[in-house]
Every structure is written in C-alpha cells, then in structure tokens.
Amino acid sequence: MTPRLGLATRDAYGQALLELGREDPRVVVLDADLSVSTKTNLFAKEFPDRFLNVGIAEANLVGLAGGLAHSGKIPFISSFACFMICKGYDQLRMAVAVPRANVKVVASHGGISVGEDGASQQSVEDIALAASLPGFTVIVPADEHATRALVKAAARMNGPVYLRTGRPKAPLVYEADSSFAIGKGVLLREGKDVTLAANGLLVGAALAAAEALAADGISAAVVDLHTVKPLDEELIERQAKATGAIVTAEEHQVWGGLGAAVSQAVARRHPVPMEFVAIQDTYAESGKPEELMEKYGLTASGIVQAARRVLKRKRDPSLRSG
Amino acid sequence: MAARNRRELTGLKKIGIIKLIMPFVPLTLPELPRMALAIRKEVIRMLGRSGSGHPGGSLSEADLLTCLFFHLMRHDPANPSWEERDRFVLSKGHGCPGVYAAMALAGYFPKEELLTLRRLGSRLQGHPDTRFLPMLEACTGSLGQGLSISCGIALAAKMDRKDHRVYCLMSDGETQEGQTWEAAAFAGFHGLDRLIALVDYNKFQLDGKVADIMDLEPLAKKWESFRWHAQEIDGHDILKIVQAVRQAQAAPGKPHVILAHTVKGKGVSFMEHNNYFHGVTPTAEETEAALKELDGDPSLSKALVAAGKIKMGGK
Ligand SMILES: Cc1ncc(C[n+]2csc(CCOP(=O)(O)OP(=O)(O)O)c2C)c(N)n1
Ligand SMILES: [Mg+2]
Numbered sequence A: 001m002t003p004r005l006g007l008a009t010r011d012a013y014g015q016a017l018l019e020l021g022r023e024d025p026r027v028v029v030l031d032a033d034l035s036v037s038t039k040t041n042l043f044a045k046e047f048p049d050r051f052l053n054v055g056i057a058e059a060n061l062v063g064l065a066g067g068l069a070h071s072g073k074i075p076f077i078s079s080f081a082c083f084m085i086c087k088g089y090d091q092l093r094m095a096v097a098v099p100r101a102n103v104k105v106v107a108s109h110g111g112i113s114v115g116e117d118g119a120s121q122q123s124v125e126d127i128a129l130a131a132s133l134p135g136f137t138v139i140v141p142a143d144e145h146a147t148r149a150l151v152k153a154a155a156r157m158n159g160p161v162y163l164r165t166g167r168p169k170a171p172l173v174y175e176a177d178s179s180f181a182i183g184k185g186v187l188l189r190e191g192k193d194v195t196l197a198a199n200g201l202l203v204g205a206a207l208a209a210a211e212a213l214a215a216d217g218i219s220a221a222v223v224d225l226h227t228v229k230p231l232d233e234e235l236i237e238r239q240a241k242a243t244g245a246i247v248t249a250e251e252h253q254v255w256g257g258l259g260a261a262v263s264q265a266v267a268r269r270h271p272v273p274m275e276f277v278a279i280q281d282t283y284a285e286s287g288k289p290e291e292l293m294e295k296y297g298l299t300a301s302g303i304v305q306a307a308r309r310v311l312k313r314k315r316d317p318s319l320r321s322g
Numbered sequence B: 001m002a003a004r005n006r007r008e009l010t011g012l013k014k015i016g017i018i019k020l021i022m023p024f025v026p027l028t029l030p031e032l033p034r035m036a037l038a039i040r041k042e043v044i045r046m047l048g049r050s051g052s053g054h055p056g057g058s059l060s061e062a063d064l065l066t067c068l069f070f071h072l073m074r075h076d077p078a079n080p081s082w083e084e085r086d087r088f089v090l091s092k093g094h095g096c097p098g099v100y101a102a103m104a105l106a107g108y109f110p111k112e113e114l115l116t117l118r119r120l121g122s123r124l125q126g127h128p129d130t131r132f133l134p135m136l137e138a139c140t141g142s143l144g145q146g147l148s149i150s151c152g153i154a155l156a157a158k159m160d161r162k163d164h165r166v167y168c169l170m171s172d173g174e175t176q177e178g179q180t181w182e183a184a185a186f187a188g189f190h191g192l193d194r195l196i197a198l199v200d201y202n203k204f205q206l207d208g209k210v211a212d213i214m215d216l217e218p219l220a221k222k223w224e225s226f227r228w229h230a231q232e233i234d235g236h237d238i239l240k241i242v243q244a245v246r247q248a249q250a251a252p253g254k255p256h257v258i259l260a261h262t263v264k265g266k267g268v269s270f271m272e273h274n275n276y277f278h279g280v281t282p283t284a285e286e287t288e289a290a291l292k293e294l295d296g297d298p299s300l301s302k303a304l305v306a307a308g309k310i311k312m313g314g315k
Helices: A009-023 A041-046 A058-070 A081-087 A089-097 A126-131 A144-156 A201-215 A233-243 A258-269 A289-295 A300-315 B002-010 B016-021 B029-050 B055-060 B062-072 B093-106 B111-116 B146-159 B178-190 B210-214 B219-225 B238-250 B284-294 B299-306
Strands: A005-008 A027-031 A051-053 A074-078 A104-107 A137-139 A161-164 A169-171 A186-189 A194-198 A220-224 A227-229 A246-253 A274-279 B087-090 B166-171 B195-201 B229-234 B256-261
Touching (some): A009 A027, A009 A144, A081 A089, A081 A104, A126 A161, A126 A227, A126 A258, A169 A201, A186 A201, A194 A201, A194 A233, A227 A258, A246 A258, A246 A300, B029 B284, B055 B062, B087 B146, B093 B166, B146 B166, B146 B195, B219 B229, B219 B256
Parallel strands (some): A027 A074, A104 A161, A137 A161, B229 B256
Antiparallel strands (some): A137 A227, A186 A220
C-alpha cells in the first residue's frame, strides 16, 4: 500500500498562518533567516508589517517573542527545530515558560527526515526539551490537515506551545474537514491485539504497519498522539486495557519523547508490555530521507517488528520483563 | 600522494628538497589562481552530483580557502593529526563543499570521494561532522559556534606554549549570532593573537541581503572595539588575502579578523549575486554551463541566461 502524499506539514503551517493573520491582528510572525524553509515567507508577503526577520539570532528571537507576548501580541516564531529549541533554550525558560507567555513556537525540519543536510540540521531531541519546559503544550501533527487545524487551535489557546513540522511531504492521514482538539488523541483504527501509538510522520507508517499485520491475522489499533503534552492518558488507558500491548513510534530520540511519555501513563494507569520505535540514543547523518528512516528503523516494517516483539511478551508472561 | 595530486592539477614539477623541511609544499603565489579555479570546479561537480547543498557560499570562499590551504597554513595532508599543524575551523559549516574540495586537492583524501558528498555512508557529510572526518576539527552547521571553538583551541595552544595558529572561516550571516560576539569579546580580552578569523563577507544570507535583514555595519569598527586587529580586503584578490594574513601572523597582542569582501557565487556568472543558489544546486545543464565557464568558455552560461532558464533569488 503506497500512501497518498499530501503537503509537507511546514507548507500547511505557512497556509494556516495566512488564515490566522487575516482573522486576528494580534498575530505576528518572526523568523531567524529561514522563512523560505519554515514557510513563514507566505505570511511575510501578505503582512509585511506584522513580520520580522531577525537574522541568524535564535536566542534573541525567543526573547523578542517574550516581549511581544507581554504586550498583547500573539507571536509565532519559527526556525529549524534544532536551532529553535537548542539555541534559545534558556530564553524559552525565562522569557516564555516561567512567565507562561503566550508564545507559539513552530519549528520546521523536525526529526531526521531532513535528510542530506546531516546531523547539525536534524533534531532528535526537540520534543524532550520542549516537553520538559513546565507549562508548555507540545504538538507533532501527522499531516497537512492536522497541521492546519492544530496551528489554529494553538493560536486560540492561551499559553506557550511548541509545534513541530517536517520537511518532506507527509502521507495523508486525515480529511480536510477532520476535527482535532489539543490534548485529545485520535483512534484511527480499531484493533484488539496491540495498539500502535505514533505521531508525526510515523502515523502514516503505523497505519501501513497495521495493514501489514492484518494480513498476518494480527489486529492492530492505531492511535495518533499528536499532542505529546498534555498527553491523552484516558485514551492510552483504554487502549492498554483493550489491547494489552503498546508500540510507540516517533521520529525522535528514544529518551524523553513520545514513548517515554506514554510509558509513564501506562505504568501509572494500566501496565502492559511496550516496545519503542525511535532513534536509539544517537545522532543520524546525511542521506536521503527515506534511506535514513530505513536505517534508523522508523518505518512500517520497523513498527511491524516491534509489534511482533511486544506480542510475544504479551502472550508469554515469563518474557514480560523484556 | 598528496603532492602528486596537486602537481597534476597545477602542471608543476615536484620539488623534492623542500619536502624535507616543510611537510607540505605550498604553492607559489602565481600558482594559486589556478588552484582556486580547480576548487570551484570541484564544488560545482560535487553539488551538481549531490543534488543538495550550498553553492553560493562555497564559491565565495574559494579564494580564501586556496590561500589558506595551499600557501599560508602549516599542515600535512599525509599526517592530518600532526600535533604542530595549524587548525582550520569552518564556522560557516554549510560551506563545506569548498573545504572538502580544498582538502581533496591538497591530498587529504582521493578526489573521487568528492562525488559521494551527502550520500548515506559518505565521510563527506552535508555539514562538517568529525565523527566521519576528524580532520575537520569541529562539528559545525549550527551557525555562530565556530569562533568559540577556535578560541578554545587557541587558548589550549597558549596554555601548552604551542605556536600553531587557528584559522576560523566565518560568514557574514552568522555574525548576527550573539555567540560570535561573546567569543569576540573573549578573544579580545585574552589577546589570543594566534587566532585569525576570516569573514566571507558576501552580503547575502539565506532569506536575502544581510544589509536588509540585519545590517552588520560598521563591522570593522565593531571588531576593533572588541580589541581585535581588523583588516578589510577584496576577498577574491589572492595577493591581498596573502598579504592580510601575513600581516595578521606578524602582529602580536590581539586576535585578527579579516573582513573579506566577496561575491556570493563568485566565478559562475549566473550564480554571482544571485541568492537563488544559496542553497539550491545546479541542474545538469547548469552544471555543464558552470564548468565550461570556469574553463574559460561562458557561451553556455550566457545562453541559459538569455533563454530565461536561470532562476533568480534574494534581490
Ligand atoms: C544557527 C543556525 N541558524 C540557521 C541556520 C540555517 N542556515 C543555513 S545557511 C544560512 C544562511 C547563511 O548565510 P551566511 O551565514 O551569510 O553564509 P553564506 O552567505 O556564506 O552562504 C542559514 C540561516 C543554520 N545553519 N544555523
Ligand atoms: Mg553570507
């Protein structure tokens, strides 16, 4: 099954910003010399007076956003995920997180599907870093429709948000009129043997994995956990009870990402065996996006293998310790 | 092997005696322009093949790299971890195709390897990555960090009473990063005079002109007020580059910055001042035209421009 590809989520972000700009004059957009790549350039063209390119100066970018939010603006700030989070981290703490400033951090080029640029431009730790900022909402949309809806929802809520977009075209998961709520996961496919819980590009892969597992008589549920924080613990608990095994899948380092968050919820609410499809404590490298996803196991077949491992442990309690 | 590569390219005969004194035989001044041309051609070939990467800044820095790698730096391609070597840090990491080309032509690795740029498994990563190629000295690509690392290297040399120098190649865009100025203040205060920073001042960054996005001027005055010895030169004038670095080498007490005024895309007419080619690689047709032009025949380049086939950006 070849998935239908939609726009890259960064393109959908650019479009959503335009709509937000028309709806709400408080929305201002700032970028650090990557507007062509993050797609804030669309907003810049239509609303030059509400756009600022601050140059290659991400720490200053975050600080500026804190000041703008303090003065009643709704700043959207963008750069690559790695620079946005890592270069402005203390600023994200002091100018945004501690005062609970209404700043929307939308960072593109999340994960390793950045491809050929290599490790310096890829981000494998942004979700962990963003989620560990107290009070931050953290969102990783799966496709263009989810991105448009969640960017708008982020604008409507009060408080700091980190939303990650991606560079490559993303498989279509939703319809244009699908509805989303921040903090509410989406049960995309029912199943009784195992739950595949993913976000971002891995949602498409999880759906493909469920399809492959079905061919083998394994019934896999698929859940999109687009909001890593606050996490939809009710949904996770229901799935843990219904399927008795969970595989998480994310384009992120295994430490501190979606899998870590889900495992906390599972441990607290209803312990079941889990497996984690993620980058295993390493930085990636240059290569075509598909090659890298393959090499680091972030594919439908990687999820299928993890599902088989977790099912083995589920069936045989003596293997439960892993 | 190192010398052979180089000689083939420059058509010179090997001078064996100098090899005994200097591990790496520098080119003479009149030989440098041909090497700069060779670097530019390799840059175009690599990027034409890789399909992604940054041509503009790799071409603007080519003359600076030529002077450093083939005339000014103390280094030995046959012994990349030589203790006494001068250190070269590419702070503008996306300009690595230029550095890879210079390194290959100097004999650090076979020229053929250049065509693996950005491929899975290649040592030639999209941005300098010492996990794959330790001789790069630093992992860069996150702009604005190289000067701090260079300061650290210079500081260690000072502590150890070593006499090697640190050359840090920076960009104008990354001069906007706060860290650049933290490092500048540090080096100035501590008088790191074996640190020589070169700024590839090509007037463009990713989204457009530096002067429009966040102007840096008066740049020389900024560095001077941070207690640096600053020079401003034409970054494509080989003689001026060599003279400026020699002056920096000779003047004690302060760190040195050379603001090299350059043209982004230098050497390929349709890439010059055209920021479309900041981060977009040439098509097969453009690659052919560019290589021809570097060989002295601009007819194909002119034809592409006349046919309206060249995209423009950053004006
Ligand atoms: C910290 C950081 N922010 C953003 C980028 C993305 N980026 C890559 S190249 C570039 C513009 C570079 O312009 P300049 O530094 O002047 O280099 P040159 O003109 O020599 O290519 C940007 C913003 C980056 N690599 N690092
Ligand atoms: Mg520049």
